[in-house]
Amino acid sequence: MTKAMSIAAKTKQIVKKHGGDKSGMIAVLQDIQEAFNYLPKEALKTAAKAMNVPFSRVYEAATFYTAFSLKPRGKNVVKICMGTACHVRGAAVLQDKFERTLGIKPGETTKDKKFSLETVNCVGACALGPVVVINADYHGQVTMKKIDKIIDNINKEGA
């Protein structure tokens, strides 16, 4: 089975799970992103056809929400909270540290496809600020030292 075929098959399965019509579009896009870590063009086209929605409407939704990525992302997605509370507690410095450690800017992915860096506006955990969300894990009161530890741990797990 080619890669393109498996994307189409998986997408059809996801659309079916959500009732097969356009009312579940956002949920479908979320599931596609969960399955492939981003929204592949092939998947969007297949989903549009399966839901009987114009491709342009699906692409509109996919580009509107910042939570969706149209570019392939790394295995671990680092989201630095840039909300007001995190910002005043030094999120900008953390961003700098991540950029230097990983060698990428927000919106980019490392060459080995291990990490992607993103900035988000608020994750709703202001009391824990500055917050960094890696995949589904929330790291509160992050410091420069903690960052090295976190990245080390992920690298160890991956090895």
Next chain:
Amino acid sequence: MVNFTVDGKNISAPKGTMLLEAIRSAGISIPTLCAHEAVSRSGACRLCVVEIKKGNRTRIVTSCLYAAEEGLIVNTKSDRVLNVRRLVMELLLARCPGSDVIQKMAKEMGIEPQTRFTVDTDKGKCILCRSCVRVCEEIVGVSAIGLFSRGPHKTVGTPYNEKSDVCIGCGACVYVCPTGHIEMTSTGDKRKIWGRTFKMQACTKCGKFFAPVDQLKFISKKTGASLNELTVCTECR
């Protein structure tokens, strides 16, 4: 029928009529950009604002989307209306400095470019009114184009900015665009639009290139009319 007053004039209109249509048919002019007869109203350009009075309260509403109500008192030229309209026009002018339509409208309203609004250089003539997207969906029925991204990055186009395989090259989007943002060039038997080149059909009688082949195929498929019938231009038919 509902009865209401506009600028002190008594007007009656069928129930459900939008204020814009009712007021215009009473001979009072209201500037608009996005209200095109071919597509549904969206209230995008914000130029059609009027002030309405219900009881003791007054409100600014977009007249193209507000249905006429019994006893409503509408003012189309109050200071408040003119203020809002002026601000909207100033913003449109800052966004699309290259649009002759907007320049002309601004001039008529006596509006100068404002230094407090940074002039955009990358937005072309697009005011994001969505008229083209709506005509492609509502009238043509192919939805080849859309408005993508959001906020200051929002742009009109085809998905991924690639050649669309559903576009039929009809040019309806060019026709409804109030500011002339969408580019379509026709030379000989070729028409270029949205980055794709369409082959034009020559009329079998007069030989004039009159419509893209893809559009005729689409019409034939939708209406069941044979393609041979459609290869004669509307003037020769």
